[in-house]
Amino acid sequence: MTTDVMATLRGFYAAEAAYLTDGAGFEGMAKYLAADVVMYQADCLPYGGQWRGHCGMRGFLAAMGASWDGLWFDEQRFVSEGDRVVVYSRGRLRARGSGRVVETSLLQWIGFEDGLITEFRPYYHDTSAILAALADQE
Known part of the structure; x- marks a missing residue:
């Protein structure tokens, strides 16, 4: 894995957290994304499906932002192979409606091309905990 790919990934994660936590704009993330990037999310989530x-x-970030207003990474580990990176993330999300904070972890399979992110495939450790935190909002 080249340093450029890691800089891209770390830059994107920082911009994503700033978007959810501090109200930063999408432009901070866009510079790390290929024009045809695809986000795959578990269908059971309120922001589930494929976002292209x-x-x-x-659209994905707006839907996710409607559910969460805080995102903090407590630990991240990276493993690469060619144009793919697997990221283990452990962190916290704060539900927008209830203020409930859920601790969770996930693996992401992330693709790159020409130094930009082309796809995200997240695998949540416990989607039921995510859904339970969001259910408190109703």
Whole structure:
């Protein structure tokens, strides 16, 4: 894995956290994303499904932002192979409606091309904990 790929990934994660936690704009993340980027999310989540391109990512982030207003990474570990990176993340999310904080972990399979992110495939450790935190909002 090149340093450029790691810089891209760390830059994206920082911009994503700033978007959810501090109200930063999408532009901070867009510079790390390929024009045809795809986000795959578990269908059971309120922001589930496939989100394609920058417009799709804006839609995903708006949907995710409607559920969460805080994101903090407590630990991240990276493993790479060619144009793929697997990221283990342990962190916390704060539910927008209830203020409940859920601790969780996930693995992400992330693809790259020409130094930009082309796809995200997250695998949550416990989607039921995520859904339970969001259910408190109803």
